[in-house]
Amino acid sequence: MEDERSFSDICGGRLALQRRYYSPSCREFCLSCPRLSLRSLTAVTCAVWLAAYGLFTLCENSMILSAAIFITLLGLLGYLHFVKIDQETLLIIDSLGIQMTSSYASGKESTTFIEMGKVKDVVINEAIYMQKVIYYLCILLEDPVEPHGISQVVPVFQVSTEQLSKVFSPKKICYLSPFSAFLLLLRFSRNVNSSCQDYLRTPDSYF
């Protein structure tokens, strides 16, 4: 069963949330980020090439132009392969674990799997970013050495956070209640497995 909702952030980019319900014990949430815009790509390329042409008129060395072309190509490839995330997916499998996948624009997929035994808690953190407050979802991992300690804080939906936080502004809160309800419902208590089942059995009319 699939469900798709789309949101728009303040800058006008489209964000899409897709939920897939595979079985009572397995759900997947997909968040798609806005694509690379042609306008920004053209602007950056023109800026680099104009600067290179300016240097060329000063130095009369044609190597500068070829170097500028190489830099643009390599920079674009590097950006697409290492920086630009197209889609972030969260797969929750009851009593196995949580899997987070980020797919990059070049097709690369980077996956992290966290076993359910290592998850201590799932929380919503507030952070102050520049002049505004953003909210993001994190998973707290248990420390094997100290039973009451936390070894790592893993944020979920890393890149979409910037856009998600724009979605969370007070003006847009009326569009948000399903989404914030979804986030709040993801809050597990200390006894992870049983409340995971409670959550996963929630009827879909909630949304």
Add this chain to the structure above:
Amino acid sequence: MVLKAFFPTCCASADSGLLVGRWVPEQSSAVVLAVVHFPFIPLQVKELLAQVHQAGRVELAVLGTWCHRRQGAEESLGHFLEGLGTIFSHEPWLQLCREPGSKLWSCKATRRQVPPRRGAPYEDQVMLVFYDQRKVLLSQLHPPAALPDRQAGDAAPSAGGLAAVFDTVARSEALFRSDRFDDGPVRLSHWQSEGVEASILVELAKRASGPVCVLLTCLLSLVSAASACRLFKLWPLSLVWSKLSVCEQLRHRLEQLTLIFSTQKAENPTQLMRKANVLVSVLLDVALGLALLSWLRGKDRIGPLAEALVPVADHVAEELQHLLQWLMGAPAGLKMNRALDQVLGRFFLYHLHLWISYIHLMSPFIERILWHVGLSACLGLTVALSILSDIIALLTFHIYCFYVYGARLYCLKICGLSSLWRLFRGKKWNVLRQRVDSCSYDLDQLFIGTLLFTILVFLLPTTALYYLVFTLLRLLVVAVQGLMHLLVDLINSLPLYSLGLRLCRPYRLAAGVKFRVLEHEAGRPLRLLMQVPGWDPLGCA
């Protein structure tokens, strides 16, 4: 909790039979290791499981039945399989069934002894996780073997989560030793049932390695005993050994060889990987050294090299002389103190003159020395590079001496200046309290102190300039030596075996697992595929 059944992908097309594996109650997961086909005698199956239990200390049991209905369905098979549940009792009893010609499976897990709760089903919900047995076995993501201080009869330490699955597969290696060509009492299906994977070279190497290791260990222990002899600990020799980097490298090489040829087997995968890395590094090193040797001998390059060395040293000495003449004049337009300048300049020039004579004295022996250095490349390129670095250190010894003289003078001057500056202000350094205290000086003390202070201040630029110039020269030499040592360290410590594994067998270096949800239909159990991806720094795979 949902019941997870880990099923090997190789058994998905096997004939009907019994499921054999391990039940982990804490995670409510059943790890299926193999399928036992008809016909079988229940007693022999139980014997086989007991044998594997002894070999790997892993408790195996018959977990359930596997039904693969071919074309021309046999209805009687279903009833027969249900009857098997009474012979091999296991809680919960798994029943996996695959429809012919379709990708859909059906799973049932029944419990008989659970007291009936109101509204609770007798059947558990089942989730199928497919795994590749070969990759899981070879990826070594299971926890290390039991600690040495445990008794042999203790139960194996239990692992949590997915590590339990990997641990189970790794311990049951005895189950995978028979293939379908063996005439055993029981017919199994697992990842090696088409033929046990082995390599002739590896087996031969394993047979030969025993006596070879013993022999080489004896030789190496003799060598290390000889080197630990008391004679080498006498004062001048011990100083020389500690300064030369070639001795350090030889000691390191001896340690590496002792590690490789030790007769003790590696206890866990980390140690095995380390041994393999060291072996590959040593082999590469020796190969590069032999290549260097053949290049040197090839066109008889030692003679021209030796002949070129003395003129180069002369040229360096001449350049230094020019530098000193420049310092003795007005370097960079600075005005130096004439007398001190002349004294220092002449002192260094005399030292340089001694050095040049020493080089000329050594020149007939240089070719012989280079020949022996080339021979030492048999031990490895790192040894040759260390010797080269030592030769550079010896040839630039005069620069080191100049640096030491300049630094000492400068240090003395700074100490004197700081102490007299305190006197000038009427203060003193209290050694007991480690702080600056005020002190009343006599008039004559103040007079002489101020005079000396003025002298030292005006002589400061000269000394500082000499110090600066010789420190920069010394830094240059240290940088060249440092580069060589960096190369030596790189060859010593680069894990080439691991890099090779990454290219050829990436699942051996796995750091985690990846799940994929397979085709799903409502009402059927959820099917997941557990993949063991290789370590992938660039994300290219």
